[in-house]
Amino acid sequence: MSRxxxxxxxxxxxxxFIAGSVNCRRSPADTLSAAAAGGITLFQFREKGAGALTGSARLELGAQLRHICRGHSIPFIVNDDLELALALDADGVHAGQDDLPAAEIRQRLGGQKIIGVSAHNLAEAQQAIADGADYLGIGPVYPTSSKEDAEAVQGTAVIEQLRSSGLQIPLVGIGGITLDNALPVLKAGADGISVISAIAGAADIAAAAGNFRRLMT
Structure with a gap:
């Protein structure tokens, strides 16, 4: 398979859609199933934060969520953890700036898997591209409570800077994005939006996912 x-x-x-057990009001499986039915296009398993599962429990949940993704033809991405991604035969890995470089992940995962990298400025973006990233996650765009280790809020400035510099790599905005504030992220040059709370915490998860999907058409 090719890249x-x-x-x-x-x-x-x-x-x-990004989620783990700590983000979900309902069970992670029910949450993901509803989000998939609503029209999410990509899923990242991010099992982090106070009370997050570890060891075999995390592996078991990951396998359950991967199975749901496969049933809906939605790629299953693992956050940060290359060994977990390999164990689950994930469709890709998303890495932060303090994680393994994309070049090393690519060497272990192979050419057909998806690799995403978080970038907060032009230099980090250029390095990730040189290392073989398939897409960049840019943020936090807005204030967020979903990530305890979030960087300083940057608005859409970095997305605009990357696009004005001529970078053509696919970009996704992340951080505090809701239905009400998503459009400026897309207008700045992002190809899509990453969402945790606005879907996982919604009263009607499928409807919330569907509303975001309609925003993209």
């Missing part, structure tokens, strides 16, 4: 094309990657980033 994913940029156009296919742009489509997958439209409604990028």
């Amino acid at each position: 994913i094309s940029r156009e296919d990657m742009r489509s997958l980033l439209q409604v990028y």
Whole structure:
């Protein structure tokens, strides 16, 4: 299999749902199933924070969520943990700036898997591209309570800077994005939006995912 094309990657980033057990009001499986039914295009398993599962419990949950993704033809991405991604035969890995570089992840995962990297400025973006990233996660765009280790809020400035510099790599905005504030992120040049709380914490998860999906059309 060959590496994913940029156009296919742009489509997958439209409604990028990120969640783990600590983010969900309902069970993670029910939450993901409802989000998938609503129209999410990509899922990242991020099992972090106070009370997060570890060891075999985390592996078991990951396998359950991967199975749901496969049933809906939604790529399953693992946050940060290359060994977990390999154990689950995930479709890719998303790495932060303090994690393994994309080049090393690519060497272990192979050419057909998806690799995303968080970037907060032009230099980090250029390095991630040189290392073989398929997409960049840019943020936090707005204030967020979903990530305890979030960087300083940057608005849409970094997305605009990357696009004005001529970078063509697919970009997804992340951090505090809701239905009400998503459009400026897309207008700044992002191909899609990453969402945790606005879907996982919604009273009607499928409807929330569907509303984000409609925003992309």
